Amino acid sequence: xxxxxxxxxxxxxxxxxxxxxxxxxxxxxxxxxxxxxxxxxxxxxxxxxxxxxxxxxxxxxxxxxxxxxxxxxxxxxxxxxxxxxxxxxxxxxxxxxxxxxxxxxxxxxxxxxxxxxxxxxxxxxxxxxxxxxxxxxxxxxxxxxxxxxxxxxxxxxxxxxxxxxxxxxxxxxxxxxxxxxxxxxxxxxxxxxxxxxxxxxxxxxxxxxxxxxxxxxxxxxxxxxxxxxxxxxxxxxxxxxxxxxxxxxxxxxxxxxxxxxxxxxxxxxxxxxxxxxxxxxxxxxxxxxxxxxxxxxxxxxxxxxxxxxxxxxxxxxxxxxxxxxxxxxxxxxxxxxxxxxxxxxxxxxxxxxxxxxxxxxxxxxxxxxxxxxxxxxxxxxxxxxxxxxxxxxxxxxxxxxxxxxxxxxxxxxxxxxxxxxxxxxxxxxxxxxxxxxxxxxxxxxxxxxxxxxxxxxxxxx
Numbered sequence: 012x013x014x015x016x017x018x019x020x021x022x023x024x025x026x027x028x029x030x031x032x033x034x035x036x037x038x039x040x041x042x043x044x045x046x047x048x049x050x051x052x053x054x055x056x057x058x059x060x061x062x063x064x065x066x067x068x069x070x071x072x073x074x075x076x077x078x079x080x081x082x083x084x085x086x087x088x089x090x091x092x093x094x095x096x097x098x099x100x101x102x103x104x105x106x107x108x109x110x111x112x113x114x115x116x117x118x119x120x121x122x123x124x125x126x127x128x129x130x131x132x133x134x135x136x137x138x139x140x141x142x143x144x145x146x147x148x149x150x151x152x153x154x155x156x157x158x159x160x161x162x163x164x165x166x167x168x169x170x171x172x173x174x175x176x177x178x179x180x181x182x183x184x185x186x187x188x189x190x191x192x193x194x195x196x197x198x199x200x201x202x203x204x205x206x207x208x209x210x211x212x213x214x215x216x217x218x219x220x221x222x223x224x225x226x227x228x229x230x231x232x233x234x235x236x237x238x239x240x241x242x243x244x245x246x247x248x249x250x251x252x253x254x255x256x257x258x259x260x261x262x263x264x265x266x267x268x269x270x271x272x273x274x275x276x277x278x279x280x281x282x283x284x285x286x287x288x289x290x291x292x293x294x295x296x297x298x299x300x301x302x303x304x305x306x307x308x309x310x311x312x313x314x315x316x317x318x319x320x321x322x323x324x325x326x327x328x329x330x331x332x333x334x335x336x337x338x339x340x341x342x343x344x345x346x347x348x349x350x351x352x353x354x355x356x357x358x359x360x361x362x363x364x365x366x367x368x369x370x371x372x373x374x375x376x377x378x379x380x381x382x383x384x385x386x387x388x389x390x391x392x393x394x395x396x397x398x399x400x401x402x403x404x405x406x407x408x409x410x411x412x413x414x415x416x417x418x419x420x421x422x423x424x425x426x427x428x429x430x431x432x433x434x435x436x437x438x439x440x441x442x443x444x445x446x447x448x449x450x451x452x453x454x455x456x457x458x459x460x461x462x463x464x465x466x467x468x469x470x471x472x
Contacts, residue, residue: 017315037362040173041107041334042251047178052252052261055181055327057268058188059244060086062324064276064317065141068296071280072287075217078280080229083273085236087266093240094262099255100411101246109246109407110339116410117421119343124425125403126339132399133243133335134374135328136381141294141321143382148298149314158379165325166375169333170368174251177326184319191316192275194309195301199282202304212285231448235396241403243331329374336370338362394436401428401453405461420461428457 038044047055063082071078106112109129114122139162146157168176209218216223239245245262252258276297283296286303290296301313342362402425432453438444 037364039175040364040367041338041362042247043173043175043178045251046253047248047251047257048253049257049261049264051178051182052248052257053264053268054185055178055323056245056248056261056265057272058181058185058320058323059177059248059327060242060265060324061188061269061272062135062138062321062328063141064188064320065144065294065297066137067276068280068283069293071277072284072290072293072296074222074224075213075219075281075284076277077217077220077222077224077229078277079273080220081232083270083277085233086239087270088233089236089239090245090262090266090269093242093245094259094266097240097411098245098249098258098262101249102252102255102258104250107250108334108339109241109243109403110335110343112246112410113406113421114343117406121406121422121425122343123340124422125406126335126343128399128402128425128429129243130332130335130340130374132238132395132403133328133331134378134381134395135325135332136378138321138325138328139378140382142318142325144292144294145298145314145317145321148295155379155383158382161322162325162329162375162379165322166329166371169326169330170371174247174330177323177330180326181323184323187316187319188323189272189275189316191313191320192272192279195297195305195313196275196278196282198304198309199279199286199300203282203286209281209285212288213281214284217281217284227443227446227448231397231450234448234450234454235393235400237404238396238400241400241407243335244327247327247331325378329371329378332374332377333367333369333371336373337365337367338370341366341370397436397448397450398429398432398453400450401432401457404454405457409461420463424457424460427460428453431456 036044067078067082070082074081101112104112104115106115110122110126113125139158142161142165143154143156143158146152146161147154150157168180172179214223221229248261249258252261279297279300282304283290283300287296287299290299297317298314301310305313406421406425432449435444435447435449435452439449443449
């Protein structure tokens with residue numbers, strides 16, 4: 012508890028000391044003036060993209076090494092594609108958000124629709140739920156108290172400092188999350204034994220590629236991972252990067268850190284199943300393993316590392332949602348046609364930060380409500396990714412090329428694909444309807460609607 016208190020005091024210091032006065036310049040608040048260096052880029056991207064730490068523990072406890080093939084490999088592939096083909100173009104675009112990119116290629120209506128979908132996709136409900144679980148495990152407080160307090164603390168310093176506050180804290184949180192597992196995993200090996208111990212203590216299915224779940228249960232995550240290509244945290248870091256080279260190299264280096272961290276977390280998940288086979292709540296796999304294995308002071312350090320990993324994601328996604336509501340929806344709706352060529356928005360120095368901050372508060376409330384309603388981290392990832400990815404993937408991917416689909420085809424494709432995925436999800440009531448995951452019919456509809464417009468765009472080009 013002492014170490015957790017020190018960590019919380021550090022966050023309060025960031026709010027009160029580094030940001031005594033709220034940032035007033037839009038470019039600085041949203042993208043740190045486009046001066047993000049390579050070390051800071053890597054630290055903030057790695058920390059932000061790994062907030063689902065308790066969800067990883069839940070999946071690894073249930074299905075073993077399949078965790079690496081579900082939450083590791085597909086995302087490395089998608090991030091690699093992003094770094095090679097998109098990162099430089101995104102930095103070169105000189106826009107501020109994904110809806111800006113959509114408006115530049117397809118018009119204001121498409122941008123507003125995309126902003127609405129992004130708001131739902133990036134609401135940090137899964138990560139807020141993990142904060143609540145972690146606080147409950149550490150203190151015994153009710154889940155809703157931990158959810159509310161964790162969200163308030165995460166949003167507080169972002170409200171004042173914007174992306175600069177996020178990067179400042181991410182630099183520390185990056186080190187804490189790695190340190191936590193570099194303490195836990197070697198201690199488990201020393202105390203319980205190595206590979207031979209795990210082979211004898213976990214179910215045989217935990218050492219198979221699919222965890223006993225079958226091909227489609229693994230394959231669907233390779234499609235869901237394509238959401239990385241429309242991941243707003245990636246876009247925001249690339250918009251903020253000091254150069255195209257920083258953006259491309261930053262994504263590549265981040266992948267190496269994720270590979271190493273996934274090795275640590277998957278190994279810890281196997282030990283959690285071996286040591287705690289009757290665990291009532293698999294979401295608590297990592298904290299429960301630390302409680303069983305580590306001395307109190309190291310257990311405190313591990314808890315702080317988990318807290319850092321989760322909060323580094325809550326703050327980023329809450330910030331993105333606040334921007335989406337306040338700037339990409341409210342200010343875009345109010346902006347006169349033709350204001351700021353290429354984006355339809357006001358110039359950067361005329362953007363009001365007040366709607367963004369109000370949007371940040373609205374996001375915090377929505378995230379708390381969704382977290383308490385859903386109850387499962389993996390369910391939130393799966394459902395939101397299955398609906399949002401078909402809506403945005405093809406319009407954004409094709410929009411980066413020279414020949415984009417005709418504008419009138421895009422909003423139709425977005426609405427129909429999202430509606431199809433949602434309906435399929437509801438018809439399945441938590442299971443694949445007709446044996447097919449909802450993301451696949453959603454993508455099929457998007458492809459069928461966009462292809463004619465794309466061919467016409469190529470002909471016109």
